[in-house]
Amino acid sequence: MINTSTFLCILRRSTVAGAVIAAAVVVGPASANKDPVTPKQLKLYQEAFMEEVRKGDLLFHGDAAMAEQLGVKLSTTGWACAMCHPMASDTHPHAFPKFQQSMAKFATLRDMINWCIEKPNQGEKIDPESEAMKALEAYITWSNTGSVLVPGKY
Amino acid sequence: MSDELDRIRREMHAVLQPPGVRPDDSLQITRRTFIHRSLLFGAASVGQTFAWWPLLNTIDVAHAAEAPFKFAWISDTHLYERSLNTRFVDKVVRAVQEVQAMDPPADFLIFGGDLAQLGKIEELELGVELLKDLKIKKYYIPGEHDWYLDMGKKWGELFGQPNWTFDHKGVRFIGLDTVSRGPDYWTAKKMTPEERMGHMATLDGTVAGAWAGVGRDQLDWMSKTLAEWGTDKPVVIFSHNPLYEYYPPWNFWVRDWREVNDVLKPYTKVTNIHGHVHQVLYNEIGRMRSIGMLATSWPWPYAPEGVPKLTKPMIRVDPGDPFDGVGWGKWSVSANDEVETEYIMWGRKEVFVQSPEDHDKSIPEVLRPRIADNQYPWANP
Numbered sequence A: 001m002i003n004t005s006t007f008l009c010i011l012r013r014s015t016v017a018g019a020v021i022a023a024a025v026v027v028g029p030a031s032a033n034k035d036p037v038t039p040k041q042l043k044l045y046q047e048a049f050m051e052e053v054r055k056g057d058l059l060f061h062g063d064a065a066m067a068e069q070l071g072v073k074l075s076t077t078g079w080a081c082a083m084c085h086p087m088a089s090d091t092h093p094h095a096f097p098k099f100q101q102s103m104a105k106f107a108t109l110r111d112m113i114n115w116c117i118e119k120p121n122q123g124e125k126i127d128p129e130s131e132a133m134k135a136l137e138a139y140i141t142w143s144n145t146g147s148v149l150v151p152g153k154y
Numbered sequence B: 001m002s003d004e005l006d007r008i009r010r011e012m013h014a015v016l017q018p019p020g021v022r023p024d025d026s027l028q029i030t031r032r033t034f035i036h037r038s039l040l041f042g043a044a045s046v047g048q049t050f051a052w053w054p055l056l057n058t059i060d061v062a063h064a065a066e067a068p069f070k071f072a073w074i075s076d077t078h079l080y081e082r083s084l085n086t087r088f089v090d091k092v093v094r095a096v097q098e099v100q101a102m103d104p105p106a107d108f109l110i111f112g113g114d115l116a117q118l119g120k121i122e123e124l125e126l127g128v129e130l131l132k133d134l135k136i137k138k139y140y141i142p143g144e145h146d147w148y149l150d151m152g153k154k155w156g157e158l159f160g161q162p163n164w165t166f167d168h169k170g171v172r173f174i175g176l177d178t179v180s181r182g183p184d185y186w187t188a189k190k191m192t193p194e195e196r197m198g199h200m201a202t203l204d205g206t207v208a209g210a211w212a213g214v215g216r217d218q219l220d221w222m223s224k225t226l227a228e229w230g231t232d233k234p235v236v237i238f239s240h241n242p243l244y245e246y247y248p249p250w251n252f253w254v255r256d257w258r259e260v261n262d263v264l265k266p267y268t269k270v271t272n273i274h275g276h277v278h279q280v281l282y283n284e285i286g287r288m289r290s291i292g293m294l295a296t297s298w299p300w301p302y303a304p305e306g307v308p309k310l311t312k313p314m315i316r317v318d319p320g321d322p323f324d325g326v327g328w329g330k331w332s333v334s335a336n337d338e339v340e341t342e343y344i345m346w347g348r349k350e351v352f353v354q355s356p357e358d359h360d361k362s363i364p365e366v367l368r369p370r371i372a373d374n375q376y377p378w379a380n381p
């Protein structure tokens, strides 16, 4: 990052236009209302994300209290997502959307999550916009942080 | 974690696979079991990961058996109470019927652990009831799901001593308990038995830690058991966990694999047959060969790293078919010293991958361990 004094130092030897730009960089126009992101904000955003990861982790591992809190019934067989997908393995969020053989359609990760809830788990499909779905998606994606995008891969 | 795994794996390789040390020549896999990787995989990247694979169902082993015989394996039935889950019950019934129908019959059955899902009395008793229909001699070893509700009390009442040995037609068989010696992760955190079991029953849980191990006392028992057995005579060891290090975060190992190797080192014809992984696995550790068996309940995916190079992976499973990727296994020991291992995977003609896309690791992934089970109230005080 170039600090302001160095930046101005360079501009001093520059054109008039350059000086105008320098002024814009340093103070901004009177009407500007955007501030740089603060560490405090970043922390809040990250915490909001990790809270969903945590909820998703619990749902994914069959936690009854979290399922009740979010009003979902993901399984009636005792089976939980993590029993076929420990550490969210073989969920492949980085391959979606793709043609999904089991549903015979071009599908999103949310479609796949609902398929697993309905078929192997014999639970009740959840609203794709629900917090439970977003939390599951957050956990699965977070767990695959290091995976490289391979959209469409079988 | 990955660096740590890497380090352990390098150490394991150095300790257990010194140059030139392999299973006894008579245990060598015969030529007809090899299919060159170029015939199977077009893609070099996947081919290189699995340098060569013996076909497990045609392994020939010199076992010096006195007479031909067969035995069967069922494990990882993970029974819930019948009212909750009938699918798992159906699969045990099917396995039992098929073992019972073997012709010529199996001399005995090994039940390789994880009979119950949550260690409940009802679950264990349901298992006994379902296996009652099988009339041959049965031997049981425990899995972690059987044990951590009441610390093996009910299991012991039903099946007795968890480790045992017997000789059969010139082969020494040993059953090990690799589950009961876990670290105490519950007392300090004041867990109920159900909470203790819940953590143990989660494969990718982070609370129960490195629970799989043989233990010094049992290692000593095993050395004593083998002491008067000739070092060139066949030994088959059954364990719930693999006796080497494959993927510690899921306890796909025993933590004291070094000590196990020390005890077994002098013996040249050792075969380990294990459950817990719910998948086809093959490895050679020093002179021991190791074979991983299918569950009847559900298949685990291969771990994101550490699959032994000698494993020819099983086929990627159809998640919509409860009978896919699961089943049981049988062995035929012939008088001319051959052992044939056969995976019975229901509904599959081909148990093994035929192309890179058949493999569940065809989509590369990098995973991180879960977090929610290690937070309040379970975080370390």
Ligand SMILES: [Fe+2]
Residues within 6 Å of the ligand: B076, B078, B113, B114, B143, B276, B277, B278, B295
């Ligand atoms: Fe199991």
Ligand SMILES: [Fe+2]
Residues within 6 Å of the ligand: B114, B143, B144, B145, B240, B275, B276, B277
């Ligand atoms: Fe297990």
